[in-house]
Amino acid sequence: MSVPTPPAERPIAHVYDAAYTGVPNWDIGRPQRAFVQLLDAGLVRSPVLDVGCGTGELSLFLARHGHEVLGIDLSPMAIRQAKDKANWRRIAAHFLVWDALDISKLRAADLSFQTVVDSAMLHILGDRERDRFIDGLGDVLASGGLYCVLGDARRTEHEIYGITPEEIRDRFREVDGWKVVFFQQTIFERRWSSNTAYFVGVQRQ
Template sequence: MTGDGNPFIDRRPTSHERLTGMPWDASYHDGPAPWDIGRAQPAIVRLASIGGFTGAVLDVGCGSGENALHLASLGLSVLGVDVAETALVLAREKADDRGLAVDFAVADAFELERVGRMFETVLDCGLFHTFDDDERRGYVASLASVTEHQGTLYVLCFSDDGPETGPHPVSRDELRAAFDSGTGWNIDTIEPDRILTRFHDDDDDGAPAWLATITRI
């Protein structure tokens, strides 16, 4: 049994869940989660506008689905996965309301091979930075298990560079250490960007972030 009450996957609570004392699903029980801004992240919209997503797309830690839904609206085949079942219920309701064909499924980010599919493009928007060093090793291997060779992984995570950093900020060196040739990856670029949250005003540009473009080798 998981901390989110799902009998089909058995997982240990993540470091973030142990720190907060709450399962991920609880973030969606009393209104939108802090990271659920009601639309796709601008960085993801921008990537999509220049053709950054191709083939079958996996959105890991998709939450209530805004990024996945945006990509599906462009005609892409998208699977969004999360351990928070409440978030997935919301995502499916949005897909129905918008007339979009998107698959959403419960899955453990550390055992993505159980999805049984491979993907040309994989998106991690705001998940990597929630894991500690020990968890990152397993997570990176899990991502590799579902990413086609020469496929692309995008990681948008809180950055340690700049004022008003978000929780769990990550350094460039931490990204490079996690995604190297020894783990089956090559980092193409790590660029400064922003992540919007519900803690920021509508006219705010959010918290500092890294947008990493990474190739599966």
């Protein structure tokens, strides 16, 4: 896999670097159960892009099951830990310091993906950041490819944090070349807690 030059780093990368000097609450040491079920259902196809991969547990899980996986995260600390895990476990996953808001630039390296997995990345983005990410997603997800996102359920209509069924349908419209193929309520597990969440699959037409 050729490695493109990463875009400029966003200042928030340092916030996540600080979190990864310890073990953040969202890093449970294994993939979220929704993605295990996705694999068991045979819905993961290679190559796979894991956006906001953190220390790589989901990427490593999918690679261990035979998939070609690229994990990206804007935190250099998280990517170093992911690469160390891959070396220790002898798993052939690839990791790159890269901002998910700039995934459209991966096309410069002729990279496209059949599956994009998102374990709690979309739900932290601001409104305009979500628009930018989805625009880029359309550039790198192949026709017929599947974007699968797990995110906390939004608690009130006035918050931006979290996701709702209505928002997903508004952002991924069929007229724009998207189709929501599954939508289920589930939980997002953390080390010391869990939240009601939604797990959504959106296909690129």
